[in-house]
Amino acid sequence: MEKLSNEALRAFRREADDRYKAFVARGVCLDLSRGNPAPEQLDLSRELLNAASDGDYLTSDGIDCRGYNGGVLGISEARHLFAPLLGATPDQVMASGNSSLALMHDALTFAYLHGVPGGSGAWHKAEQQTAFLCPAPGYDRHFRICETLGIRMIPVPMQADGPDMDVVEELAADPTVRGMWSVPQYSNPTGVTYSEEVVRRIAAMQTGAPDFRVFWDNAYAVHDLNETEQERVASLIEACMQAGHADRPFVFASTSKITLPGAGVAFFASSEANLSWFCHHVNRRTIGPNKINQLRHVRFLGDLDGINAHMSRHRALLKPKFDAVLSTLDEHLGGKDVARWTNPRGGYFINIDLHGGGARRVASLALDAGIRLTPAGATFPYGDDPADQNLRIGPSGGTVEALRTAAEGLSLSILLAAADGHLARRASALVA
Amino acid sequence: MEKLSNEALRAFRREADDRYKAFVARGVCLDLSRGNPAPEQLDLSRELLNAASDGDYLTSDGIDCRGYNGGVLGISEARHLFAPLLGATPDQVMASGNSSLALMHDALTFAYLHGVPGGSGAWHKAEQQTAFLCPAPGYDRHFRICETLGIRMIPVPMQADGPDMDVVEELAADPTVRGMWSVPQYSNPTGVTYSEEVVRRIAAMQTGAPDFRVFWDNAYAVHDLNETEQERVASLIEACMQAGHADRPFVFASTSKITLPGAGVAFFASSEANLSWFCHHVNRRTIGPNKINQLRHVRFLGDLDGINAHMSRHRALLKPKFDAVLSTLDEHLGGKDVARWTNPRGGYFINIDLHGGGARRVASLALDAGIRLTPAGATFPYGDDPADQNLRIGPSGGTVEALRTAAEGLSLSILLAAADGHLARRASALVA
Numbered sequence: 001m002e003k004l005s006n007e008a009l010r011a012f013r014r015e016a017d018d019r020y021k022a023f024v025a026r027g028v029c030l031d032l033s034r035g036n037p038a039p040e041q042l043d044l045s046r047e048l049l050n051a052a053s054d055g056d057y058l059t060s061d062g063i064d065c066r067g068y069n070g071g072v073l074g075i076s077e078a079r080h081l082f083a084p085l086l087g088a089t090p091d092q093v094m095a096s097g098n099s100s101l102a103l104m105h106d107a108l109t110f111a112y113l114h115g116v117p118g119g120s121g122a123w124h125k126a127e128q129q130t131a132f133l134c135p136a137p138g139y140d141r142h143f144r145i146c147e148t149l150g151i152r153m154i155p156v157p158m159q160a161d162g163p164d165m166d167v168v169e170e171l172a173a174d175p176t177v178r179g180m181w182s183v184p185q186y187s188n189p190t191g192v193t194y195s196e197e198v199v200r201r202i203a204a205m206q207t208g209a210p211d212f213r214v215f216w217d218n219a220y221a222v223h224d225l226n227e228t229e230q231e232r233v234a235s236l237i238e239a240c241m242q243a244g245h246a247d248r249p250f251v252f253a254s255t256s257k258i259t260l261p262g263a264g265v266a267f268f269a270s271s272e273a274n275l276s277w278f279c280h281h282v283n284r285r286t287i288g289p290n291k292i293n294q295l296r297h298v299r300f301l302g303d304l305d306g307i308n309a310h311m312s313r314h315r316a317l318l319k320p321k322f323d324a325v326l327s328t329l330d331e332h333l334g335g336k337d338v339a340r341w342t343n344p345r346g347g348y349f350i351n352i353d354l355h356g357g358g359a360r361r362v363a364s365l366a367l368d369a370g371i372r373l374t375p376a377g378a379t380f381p382y383g384d385d386p387a388d389q390n391l392r393i394g395p396s397g398g399t400v401e402a403l404r405t406a407a408e409g410l411s412l413s414i415l416l417a418a419a420d421g422h423l424a425r426r427a428s429a430l431v432a
Numbered sequence: 433m434e435k436l437s438n439e440a441l442r443a444f445r446r447e448a449d450d451r452y453k454a455f456v457a458r459g460v461c462l463d464l465s466r467g468n469p470a471p472e473q474l475d476l477s478r479e480l481l482n483a484a485s486d487g488d489y490l491t492s493d494g495i496d497c498r499g500y501n502g503g504v505l506g507i508s509e510a511r512h513l514f515a516p517l518l519g520a521t522p523d524q525v526m527a528s529g530n531s532s533l534a535l536m537h538d539a540l541t542f543a544y545l546h547g548v549p550g551g552s553g554a555w556h557k558a559e560q561q562t563a564f565l566c567p568a569p570g571y572d573r574h575f576r577i578c579e580t581l582g583i584r585m586i587p588v589p590m591q592a593d594g595p596d597m598d599v600v601e602e603l604a605a606d607p608t609v610r611g612m613w614s615v616p617q618y619s620n621p622t623g624v625t626y627s628e629e630v631v632r633r634i635a636a637m638q639t640g641a642p643d644f645r646v647f648w649d650n651a652y653a654v655h656d657l658n659e660t661e662q663e664r665v666a667s668l669i670e671a672c673m674q675a676g677h678a679d680r681p682f683v684f685a686s687t688s689k690i691t692l693p694g695a696g697v698a699f700f701a702s703s704e705a706n707l708s709w710f711c712h713h714v715n716r717r718t719i720g721p722n723k724i725n726q727l728r729h730v731r732f733l734g735d736l737d738g739i740n741a742h743m744s745r746h747r748a749l750l751k752p753k754f755d756a757v758l759s760t761l762d763e764h765l766g767g768k769d770v771a772r773w774t775n776p777r778g779g780y781f782i783n784i785d786l787h788g789g790g791a792r793r794v795a796s797l798a799l800d801a802g803i804r805l806t807p808a809g810a811t812f813p814y815g816d817d818p819a820d821q822n823l824r825i826g827p828s829g830g831t832v833e834a835l836r837t838a839a840e841g842l843s844l845s846i847l848l849a850a851a852d853g854h855l856a857r858r859a860s861a862l863v864a
Contacts, residue, residue, distance in 0.1 A: 034500065042498040046487070049724065053481040066474040068466065068693040097529055099718040106717070109541065113581070124556070148716045149545070261500040263724040284580045285538070286531040290722065292481065292695040 001337060001422050009426070013419035020365065020412040028370040030406040032393040035188070035348030037257055037314075041396070044313050045259040051299040057292060065291035072096075072282045078265060078294040084304060085221040086251045087235025088269035094278065096289045100254035100266035104215055105145050107250050107268065110281040111178075111213065112149050117273040118247050119211025123151075123178060133171055133180035135163035137351065137379035137390045139188045142181045142217065146381070152176075153381035158190050162198035169201065175208035179215060185233040186220035189351040189379055189392035191344025193231035203239035203248065214240075216251045220347040222311050223257060225319050229345055237269060246271040255297060257348065258310065265297050318396060325350060325395045325407040332411030338418040352391040356425075358417040359388045365413035371406045433769060433854050441858070445851035452797065452844040460802040462838040467620070467780030467826040469689055469746075476745050477691040483731040489724060497723035504528075504714045510697060510726040516736060517653040518683045519667025520701035526710065528721045532686035532698035536647055537577050539682050539700065542713040543610075543645065544581050549705040550679050551643025555583075555610060565603055565612035567595035569783065569811030569822045571620045574613045574649065578813070584608075585813035590619070594626035597633045607640035611647060617665040618652035621783040621811055621824035623776025625663035635671035635680065646672075648683045652779040654743050655689060657751050661777055669701065678703040687729060689780065690742065697729050750828055757782060757827045757839040764843030770850040784823040788857075790849040791820045797845035803838045 004012060052065070059077060063070040073079065074095025083090045096103055112130070115121040123130045131152040134143060138158070146153050154171055157164045162184070171177055180202075184194040194202075202214060216236050224230045236249040247270075255264035268278060301307050322344070329341055329352075341352040354362065359376035366373055374392040377383040393410070395403050436444060484497070491509060495502040505511065506527025515522045528535055544562070547553040555562045563584040566575060570590075578585050586603055589596045594616070603609055612634075616626040626634075634646060648668050656662045668681040679702075687696035700710060733739050754776070761773055761784075773784040786794065791808035798805055806824040809815040825842070827835050 036500055039496065039499075042496065045498070049485040049489070050482070053485065055478070057481070064471065064474065066477070066692040066694055067471075068468055068688075070694070098722045102718040109545075113541075113545075144716055148713075256500075260498040260724070262498055262502070262720060263722045281580075284576055286534040288694060290530045290695045290725065292692070293722065293725070 001418060006426065009419065009422055013416070013423060016412065016416040016419050020369070020416045023409045023412050024369045026405075028402070028405050028409060030370065030398050030402050031372045032395060032397070032406060032410075033372045033374045035257065035394040036397045037261060038317065038397050040317050041314055042260055044310065045300065048259050048296055048300040051296040052292065056299070057295060059291075059295065063291065065295045068287050070288055070291055072279050072286065072288050074265075074289050075291050075294045075298070077298040081298055081301065081303065082253065082265075082267050083269070085253050086218065086237070086267055086269035087233075088237050088251060092237065092269045092271070092275060094268040094275060094282075095294050096266045096268065098254075098256075098262065098264050098266060098290075098293070100217065100219065100252040100256070101141055103252055103266050103268045104142065104217065104250075106282065106285070107278060108145055108149060108151075108179075108215070110278070112151070114281065116211050116213060116247075117277050119209070124149075126176070128176045131174070131177045133163075133168055133177060134381045135180075135182060136381060137189050137385070137392065138181060139183055139217065140374070140378040140383075142215070143381045155381050158187070158192060160192060162192060162194035165198055165201045169205045172205055172207045172212065177207070178209045178211060179213045181215050181217070183217050183219055184236070185218055185231060186223055186344060186347030188219065188347065189349040189374075189390075191342045191347050191349065191351060193346075194233050196234050199234040199236055199239050200243075203236060203245060204243040212248060214249050216249050218251060218253045220257070221253050222307055223314070223348070224311065224346045225315060225322055226345040227312070227315065231345055237271070241271075247274055250274065257314075258307065259297060259300070263293065265294050320400050321395045321398075321403050322350065324400045324404045325393070328404050328407035329411055332408060333414060336415065336418075338414055348394055348396055350393050350395060352393065352414075354389045354391065354414065354418070356418060356421045357388040358421045359385060359391050361417045361420070362391060362410075362413045365417060366410050369409040369413060371409045371413075373410070433850060438858065441851065441854055445848070445855060448844065448848040448851050452801070452848045455841050455844050456801045458837075460834070460837050460841060462802065462830050462834050463804040464825040464827060464829070464838060464842075465804045465806045467689065468829045469693060470749065470829050472749050473746055473828070474692060476742065477732065480691050480728055480732040483728040484724065488731070489727060491723075491727065495723065497727045500719050502720055502723055504711050504718065504720050506697075506721050507723050507726045507730070509730040513730055513733065513735065514685065514697075514699050515701070517685050518650065518669070518699055518701035519665075520669050520683060524669065524701045524703070524707060526700040526707060526714075527726050528698045528700065530686075530688075530694065530696050530698060530722075530725070532649065532651065532684045532688070533573055535698050535700045536574065536649065536682075536684055538714065538717070539710060540577055540581060540583075540611075540647070542710070544583070546713065548643045548645060548679075549709050551641070556581075558608070560608045563606070563609045565595075565600055565609060566813045567612075567614060568813060569621050569817070569824065570613060571615055571649065572806070572810040572815075574647070575813045587813050590622050590624060592624060594624060594630035597630055601633065601637045604637055604639045604644065609639070610641045610643060611645045613647050613649070615649050615651055616668070617650055617663060618655055618776060618779030620651065620779065621781040621806075621822075623774045623779050623781065623783060625778075626665050628666050631666040631668055631671050632675075635668060635677060636675040644680060646681050648681050650683060650685045652689070653685050654739055655746070655780070656743065656778045657747060657754055658777040659744070659747065663777055669703070673703075679706055682706065689746075690739065691729060691732070695725065697726050752832050753827045753830075753835050754782065756832045756836045757825070760836050760839035761843055764840060765846060768847065768850075770846055780826055780828055782825050782827060784825065784846075786821045786823065786846065786850070788850060788853045789820040790853045791817060791823050793849045793852070794823060794842075794845045797849060798842050801841040801845060803841045803845075805842070
């Protein structure tokens with residue numbers, strides 16, 4: 001578009017506008033804003049709802065999952081089954097309720113109120129405001145927890161192999177920087193899996209704060225979109241132990257996108273000292289998690305092979321949706337030099353970066369055309385995408401056909417915004 | 433015992449010691465420390481585990497309970513069904529996860545970190561330490577949340593109709609006193625139900641803090657032990673609205689002792705402003721509760737008649753256990769003037785107050801005899817029972833026969849400790 005004459009650009013703009021308006025007239029309606037598994041995916045776990053139902057509620061160590069007993073660590077079977085997904089040993093794992101976000105919220109809140117092992121006390125009592133490193137684009141709900149607690153967020157650029165570690169290492173030397181968010185595999189939203197070298201550097205780096213914690217949200221631990229090229233992030237727990245920083249990682253995962261988003265099981269894994277610290281505080285809050293639901297999960301999924309077989313059924317439903325969106329973007333935007341987008345090997349998102357900015361405009365145009373995207377900026381701390389270029393789309397909901405339509409509408413919105421952007425830049429260059 | 437001669441008292445002591453030692457030799461083992469429903473009670477909810485299992489997971493308003501959607505308020509059916517137990521209207525109710533303690537912890541933590549509607553900000557930023565009124569004896573886990581947050585606890589004596597309201601009103605005039613714990617019906621551990629007058633005074637009293645909150649844990653809302661003499665506490669929400677203090681109550685309840693302690697549903701109810709405040713903060717923590725479990729509860733219990741019928745089945749199992757303990761206490765301690773105990777019309781506990789103190793000694797003697805009681809003192813803030821006189825026993829676990837045995841061992845422990853106490857007091861009187 002850069003190379004078009006003014007006349008050609010205006011013609012391009014007119015055509016884009018016509019096509020966009022024709023699309024709006026079709027009156028479509030689709031929500032791409034969240035990573036919502038489709039009903040067909042939920043149906044894959046139908047038998048989960050019947051598992052461990054009929055008198056069959058004792059754990060292997062004799063705990064009656066219906067009662068109060070058993071404590072806050074969750075049932076042994078669940079801790080064993082999911083430990084590999086957390087890069088942990090079973091004794092390092094807590095199995096909890098239905099939300100890993102809640103575990104992250106609570107871990108950060110407990111740290112804020114009471115401090116963590118190896119630290120000098122409650123983070124909120126520190127002389128200077130606590131700060132967190134936030135690889136961006138990232139997950140908006142992580143950032144919102146920091147915002148709620150008044151923890152200062154420092155964005156760190158995401159690269160193809162994880163966050164820019166030169167930047168991370170430099171910033172982490174500041175003693176007020178006490179933590180870092182990470183979605184280390186099939187990252188939300190970029191789809192990036194942290195390389196071994198990045199994991200090693202995170203584990204090994206010298207931090208200014210002795211109580212630095214990495215919040216490692218391995219939300220997509222087994223969520224491959226590609227059957228043959230599966231990516232697996234290295235265990236942060238192992239890497240940190242080897243580097244002599246055993247207490248650095250707080251690892252989280254859940255079955256929200258393995259079984260049921262509303263009725264899954266969430267996990268926390270960490271060093272002995274951290275797990276004991278977390279149990280202490282969780283035990284002030286509750287007598288224990290819903291163990292029946294944990295037992296249902298173990299009975300339903302069985303073992304790691306069972307999890308893998310189950311995930312392949314998700315993949316069979318998800319892959320055609322991602323492909324439909326990607327081929328539609330290719331068709332409409334290929335060679336136009338207006339944006340680049342990811343073709344992720346796993347996870348739930350396609351990440352789009354607009355070359356000339358204008359993400360807010362695109363999201364607004366798309367919304368007018370009936371397509372809801374994640375609000376532009378949401379993937380950055382404080383909702384502030386400095387280049388206004390990042391768009392996250394979650395192509396899991398809706399049918400393949402509806403997604404193709406939505407991707408077309410999105411493409412037309414991008415083309416129109418790009419043409420407008422170019423025209424505006426040329427106009428202001430003329431004025432200047 | 434007061435009136436016995438020294439010789440007779442020593443003889444009494446010898447006999448008590450012999451009987452206690454003979455009991456210890458029997459090697460019994462029973463835990464009376466917690467209000468744990470017995471397995472037979474859990475079996476009453478067997479069909480809960482199958483409810484809403486087979487394709488039947490849509491709410492009346494079309495929410496798929498398996499997914500992320502629906503928000504943090506929980507499903508409409510559950511809010512409607514349980515609103516009467518909370519003395520609330522359905523729109524004032526949040527249906528949540530499996531733990532009402534967690535809701536209390538979170539509500540207090542959010543108040544501490546961020547403040548509540550009508551207040552002047554976060555409680556932890558107040559110039560003077562926030563304090564809570566703690567009717568005592570009360571529930572140890574309430575007190576522990578305050579202790580964790582560094583909220584100063586002020587004990588208030590419990591009377592036959594609720595807390596001593598003269599004391600409450602006087603203390604509540606202090607602006608640093610921002611709240612009060614209550615188990616208002618079949619109270620833990622005294623079995624007391626607050627009178628209408630007490631509820632009215634709590635609702636109407638002038639408080640020094642404009643953001644005073646009553647944490648109203650109606651844990652035993654339908655948990656009658658007596659079929660004909662059912663006690664029902666007045667609605668605090670209604671009383672506070674009438675008194676012009678609509679934002680004063682935070683009401684909690686759960687199905688832990690209706691269905692399953694480990695896999696129930698917990699509830700929060702309050703004014704529109706408070707509920708909106710709570711939702712805002714809960715939504716930072718999680719996308720939503722396990723709605724499948726809520727739907728199971730609604731399908732299983734049906735309506736209020738269903739809940740009442742279900743509770744009558746609990747009563748049929750529980751009443752003989754309470755009776756066995758009470759008749760054994762009567763048999764061994766009746767007329768001995770060593771203790772008084774409650775005969776509660778509902779709830780999960782028998783409360784024993786020892787006339788001459790010595791609760792710690794009795795708990796220790798009982799433990800040596802294989803009977804675990806709630807730690808002496810636990811029912812008071814900071815674990816400090818100033819008269820060392822209160823013992824809480826939960827007679828729901830174990831068989832009727834085992835409970836009779838345990839009550840015998842407890843009685844013998846009380847008699848021995850009482851004799852020792854009297855002898856010690858006479859000895860020190862001689863010295864002085």
